[in-house]
Amino acid sequence: MKRIAVLTSGGDAPGMNAAIRSVVRTALASHLEIYGIYRGYSGLIEDDMVPMNSSSVSGIILRGGTILKTARCKEFFEEFYQKKGADILRKRGIDGLIVIGGDGSIQGAEKLTNLGIPTVTMPGTIDNDMHGTDETIGHDTAVNAVVSAVSRIRDTASAHNRAAIVEVMGRFAGNIALDAGLACGAEYILVPEVPFSREKLARSLKLQMEAGRTNSIIICAEGADDGRALGDWLKERTDIDICTTILGFIQRGGQPTARDGQLASILGAASVRALLDGETGALVGTKQGKVIILPYAEAKKIKEPFREQLYNLAVMLGAAQNDGDVRETGL
Ligand code: ADP
Ligand code: F6P
Numbered sequence: 001m002k003r004i005a006v007l008t009s010g011g012d013a014p015g016m017n018a019a020i021r022s023v024v025r026t027a028l029a030s031h032l033e034i035y036g037i038y039r040g041y042s043g044l045i046e047d048d049m050v051p052m053n054s055s056s057v058s059g060i061i062l063r064g065g066t067i068l069k070t071a072r073c074k075e076f077f078e079e080f081y082q083k084k085g086a087d088i089l090r091k092r093g094i095d096g097l098i099v100i101g102g103d104g105s106i107q108g109a110e111k112l113t114n115l116g117i118p119t120v121t122m123p124g125t126i127d128n129d130m131h132g133t134d135e136t137i138g139h140d141t142a143v144n145a146v147v148s149a150v151s152r153i154r155d156t157a158s159a160h161n162r163a164a165i166v167e168v169m170g171r172f173a174g175n176i177a178l179d180a181g182l183a184c185g186a187e188y189i190l191v192p193e194v195p196f197s198r199e200k201l202a203r204s205l206k207l208q209m210e211a212g213r214t215n216s217i218i219i220c221a222e223g224a225d226d227g228r229a230l231g232d233w234l235k236e237r238t239d240i241d242i243c244t245t246i247l248g249f250i251q252r253g254g255q256p257t258a259r260d261g262q263l264a265s266i267l268g269a270a271s272v273r274a275l276l277d278g279e280t281g282a283l284v285g286t287k288q289g290k291v292i293i294l295p296y297a298e299a300k301k302i303k304e305p306f307r308e309q310l311y312n313l314a315v316m317l318g319a320a321q322n323d324g325d326v327r328e329t330g331l
Contacts, residue, residue, distance in 0.1 A: 001095045001276055003033040005049060008066040009040030009073075009101035009108065012252060013124045013138025015260035016066040019100050021057035022268025028054055030276060035094060039069045040101070041076035041108050044085040049092070061261060064141075064253045070101075076108050086115040096275040098268075100124040102136070106283060110296045118280035121296075122267045126252055129173035132299030133285025133292070137267065139175065140259040142251040146180035149247055150217055154184075157215040157243060163205055163234070165218045165244040167227025169251050176251065177221035178307065182314040187216040187324055189314050190230075192223035193306040194327055198230065201326040202237045208323065209240050266291060 006023045008016050020036070027034035036056065037049040050056075060067055075081040089097060089112070096118040099109040102125030109119040123130045126142035146168050157164040166186075170176040174191025181189035187208070190196050201218070208216055220227045231244035256264070263286070270291045271284045283299045285292055294302075315325050 001032065003035065003092070003094050004096040004098065004272070004275055005035040005037050005089065005092075005094045006068070006098040006100065007037035007040050007044060008068045008070045008124065009099060009105035010070060011102065011125060012064070012066050012070050013126050013136070014064040014141035014252070014254055014256035015137035015264040016070075016100055016124050017060040017063050018256060018261045018264035019122055019124060019137055019268045020066065020068060021061055022265045023098055023272055024052045024057045025054060026269040026272040030272060032272070035092070036068050039071040039073075040105070041073035041081075041085060042071040043069070044088060045073070045075060045081045047088045062255050064255060072104075082108075082111045083115060086112055086117050089117050096120075096280070098122065098271045098275070100137070102127065103130050106130070106296060106299070110281065113281040113296070118275060120271045120274045120279060120293075121283050122271050123283065123285050126176065127170050127173050128175040129171065130283070130285070130299075131302045131304060132283050132294045134288065135263055135286050137260055137264045138252075138256070139179070140263075141254060141257045142169070142176055143179045143183065144257050145251045145254060146176060146219070146247060147184045149245070149250065150180070150184040150186065150219070153243075153245055154215055154217060157217070160241060160243075161209070161214050162241040162243050163209065163216040163218060165220055165227050165231045165242060167220045167222055167244070167246045169247070170221045170223060172223045174221040174224060174306075177219045177224070178311055178314065181219040181318070182310060184217065185318055186219040186314070187318045188218040188326060189311070189318070190218065190220040190224040190326070191311070192221055194311065195329075196224065196326045197328045198233060198237075202234055204323045204326060205234065205240055206238050
C-alpha cells in the first residue's frame with residue numbers, strides 16, 4: 001500500500017478536523033502518500049482531490065467543521081457514479097480510502113468496497129446513531145453545547161416563571177436529548193424511542209408549576225416532536241408561560257471537546273493502521289472504551305438498544321415527586 005485518501009461526508013461534526021489531522025500524520029509517519037478529497041462523494045466523482053502533507057493539517061485540531069468540506073451527494077446513490085468514483089481512485093493509484101461520516105456515508109463506502117476499493121469508515125456524526133460503535137466523533141461536543149445553552153435558558157426562564165422547551169438535533173435518534181438532558185437536569189426529556197403523551201406532559205407541568213417551580217426544562221429531540229408546535233399546544237392547553245428555543249446548528253459547530261479531539265485522534269490513527277493491516281469494508285469504532293474494527297455487514301446487523309436505564313434515571317432525577325414521567329404507557 002503506497003497511497004491512500006480521506007474524505008468527510010454527510011453532516012459535519014466537531015472533531016472531523018482532528019480526525020483528518022490524525023489520518024494525515026499517521027499516513028505520513030507510515031511512509032504513505034495521502035490525498036484529501038473535497039466535498040465527500042461529490043468531490044470524489046469530480047476528481048476533486050489534493051495531496052496533503054503535515055502542514056496541510058497544522059492548526060486545525062481545535063476547529064469545528066471540516067477543512068475538506070462535506071456534502072450530501074445524491075448522485076452517489078446510483079451505481080454509475082459509484083463506479084465512476086472507484087475508477088477515479090484506481091486511476092489515481094489510490095490503494096485505500098478512509099471515510100469519516102455517519103450511517104449514510106458508511107453505505108457509500110460499502111458500495112466502493114464492493115467495487116474492489118479497500119475502505120474503512122470512522123464514525124463522525126453528532127447524532128451518535130451508528131450501529132456497532134458506542135461513540136461517534138462530534139456527539140460529546142454537541143451534548144456540551146446543549147448543556148451550556150440550557151444553563152442560559154434556565155436563567156431567563158426562571159426569571160419569568162416560565163417553562164422552556166429546547167428542541168435539539170439527532171434526526172431519528174434521541175441520544176443528544178438523553179445525554180444532554182441527564183447532564184443538565186432537565187425536568188422532561190422527549191425522545192423518539194419513547195412515545196410520550198402531550199396530555200400527561202401538560203398535566204405534570206401544571207402540577208409542578210402550581211407546586212412552586214419557577215422553571216421547567218423540556219428537552220425535545222427533533223425526532224420526538226416539533227418544539228414550536230408543542231410549545232403552542234401547551235400554551236393553549238395550560239395557562240403556563242412557555243418559551244421555546246430551537247437550538248439548531250449551534251449544536252454542530254464549534255471547538256471539539258477534549259473527548260472528541262481524543263477520540264478523533266485515536267480513531268484516525270487506527271483507521272490508517274487498519275488499512276495497512278489489510279482490513280477493508282470495516283467500521284473503526286469503539287466498544288466499552290476500546291477500539292474495534294467491525295465489518296460493515298456485522299455493524300449493520302447490530303441494533304444499538306435504547307438506553308432505557310439511563311432514561312429512567314433521568315426521569316427519576318428530573319421530576320419532582322415523580323410526576324414527570326410522560327410516557328404514553330407504563331404509568
Ligand atoms: P450521514 O453520513 O451523516 O448519515 P447522509 O445520510 O446524508 O449523512 O449520507 C451522506 C452521503 O453518503 C449521501 O449524501 C450519499 O452521497 C452517501 N450515501 C448514503 N447512503 C448511500 C447508499 N445507500 N449508497 C450510496 N451512497 C450513499
Ligand atoms: O446528522 C446530523 C444532523 O445535524 C441531524 O442531527 C440533523 O437532523 C441533520 O443533520 C440536519 O441536516 P442538514 O445539515 O442537511 O440540515
